[in-house]
Amino acid sequence: MRYLPLTPDDRTAMLAKIGAGSVDELFADVPELARLDGPIHDLPAHASEMAVERHMAKLARRNLTAGDGPFFLGCGAYKHHVPATVDHIIQRGEYLTAYTPYQPEIAQGTLQMLFEFQTQVARLFGCDVANASMYDGSTACWEAITMAGRVTKRSRAVLSSGLHPHYVSVANTMAKFTGDTLVTATPELTAEPDTDALIDQIDDETSCVVVQYPDILGRIGDLSKLAEAAHAKKALLIAVVTEPVALGAIKAPGEMGADIVVGEGQSLGVGLQFGGPYVGLFACSQKLVRQMPGRLCGETVDAEGKRGYVLTLSTREQHIRREKATSNICTNSGLCALAFSIHMTLLGEKGLRQLAEINHALACKAADRLTQVPGVELVNGAFFNEFTVKLPAEARPVVRALADKGMLAGVSLGRLYPAEDALAGGLVVAVTETTTEDDIEQLAAALKEVLA
The missing domain is CATH 3.90.1150.10 (Aspartate Aminotransferase, domain 1)
Structure with missing residues (x-):
């Protein structure tokens, strides 16, 4: 039996309030070819739970999984070894059930972990400060673009041709609702990124330049020249890192002048997991910290002089007036951030x-x-x-x-x-x-x- 808490009159009143003639109008953005016009005809009307389990297992055996043979997929999601210690620790009760640490006196373990996570991300990215994680790399990228707009009071962002097309797609989707102008391009099969072409796109109305490092083709460019060009026009440089393990070998973006560095933390501690959940990384320079989205944990001392941890900065929509919030992201992928931090701690x-x-x-x-x-x-x-x-x-x-x-x-x-x-x-x-x-x-x- 389906659970339908609203009566037909309730639904009619709600549709009238938002100016929609029918529920179907709410799905106008979904192409008609992708919509069902009735039940899926080749499925049985009903089946026992055991029959469904057996059928689904049979279908699953047709898949070629990451562990079945040679695996060379990447492009933003990577198969790395995750030590068994990571899974053991994240399943401890004090971590597995912890959510938002609204009451610091009973959430010291979670807060300390997030503080350590922030420290690791800031050092990895070569930045002054990092937040307590975000949804994933693509949404972190968009949050960086909107943050640059707040800082510069501009709404034109230049996106490198080497930026992951899925990240570009997320940004384009969000820009429809904010009015931001995104300048995009398609990569060419060249040995090096075309930095000069990207620099030529920067003008006095540009809020930021977004570049992936290494980029979608795996190319590694020097960001210093790009940072200088962006700063000359009073724009910010945003670097996107989809493979954080790379920063164990190459120079951190923050050390080359990037103002904001974001990325995907899946490579460390988090398995492929069919595409999620993953964990977004976000760091920036100290002068931009009050425009940084999400949450920031800090270290302090209590009345007895003992070390303690608190939420130092929290500018999300559920904490202050919505129109003043720097972000509408309402969670921080805490468990995945913990897995990332454990793996980083094990590695050193x-x-x-x-x-x-x-x-x-x-x-x-x-x-x-x-x-x-x-x-x-x-x-x-x-x-x-x-x-x-x-x-x-x-x-x-x-x-x-x-x-x-x-x-x-x-x-x-x-x-x-x-x-x-x-x-x-x-x-x-x-x-x-x-x-x-x-x-x-x-x-x-x-x-x-x-x-x-």
């Missing part, structure tokens, strides 16, 4: 650098081996653990053919940019510490066979 600075070295070394071996396959060309100059190759054929059917052979070979640029024929042969390959040299050899051999 030395361990993170070693992990980064392993990732990079294996990626170099993979790039060298794949370019030995006839017709395969390496696009990148510098890269960390992710690089792009250009195939002599469209990449999407190649990826499907390799999946039939039991391996997930990478992300085809044709999937990310279906309208761009010039990118159809591009394949983004990610390599982490979970990749073996045998995996690389299997991929190269299978790729040669498929391309023959």
Whole structure:
């Protein structure tokens, strides 16, 4: 029996209040082809719970999962080893059930963890201060754009062609409701990011420049020149990091002049999890802290002089007048932030650098081996653990053919940019510490066979 708490009269009154003629009008943004006009006809009207479980298990066995064979997918979500200690600690009752620490006197463990998390993110990004996490990397990116608008009193953002297209899509969706102007572009298969073209887009109305580091093709550019150009026009530089492990090997964005650094923390402590939940990272310079969205935990002393932790800054809509809030995000992915912090603590600075070295070394071996396959060309100059190759054929059917052979070979640029024929042969390959040299050899051999 369906639970329908509202009567037909209730629903009619609510629709009249918002000026909608029917419930269907509320789904106007969903293309008609994607909407159902009735029940799903090939499903039975009813089935027992056991029958449904058996059927769903049968369907699941058709999937090729991350652990079933060689795995080279990346583009913002990476397969890293998560130590068993992480799962053990996050399931402790004092962490698993804790939510928002409104009462600091009974939430010291949660607050201390968030304080340590902030410290780790700030040091990782090379910034002065970080908040107590956000939803994910894409929404953190949008929050950074709106923050730049508040700081500069401008509404024109220039987005690098190397920014993940899903992040661009989220920003475009949100900009429909804020009136912001977003300048976007499509990447080209070149060895280095086109920094000069990005700089040419900056004008006196620009609030910020958004650049991914490393970018969607795995390319690593020096952000210093871009930061200088943005600051010359009184705009902010926002750096987006989708693979934080890279910062164990390459220079932090904040050290190159980035005013705001955001990213996705999934790589550390958080599994792939079918796309979520993940954890957004957000850091900035000290002078911008009062415009930073989300929450900030701080350290203090109590009346007896003992160390304690509190919410120092909390500018979310549920804490102050909504029209004055810097963010409408109402949670901070606390459990995923805890997992991130535990993994970072287990690694330490030395361990993170070693992990980064392993990732990079294996990626170099993979790039060298794949370019030995006839017709395969390496696009990148510098890269960390992710690089792009250009195939002599469209990449999407190649990826499907390799999946039939039991391996997930990478992300085809044709999937990310279906309208761009010039990118159809591009394949983004990610390599982490979970990749073996045998995996690389299997991929190269299978790729040669498929391309023959």
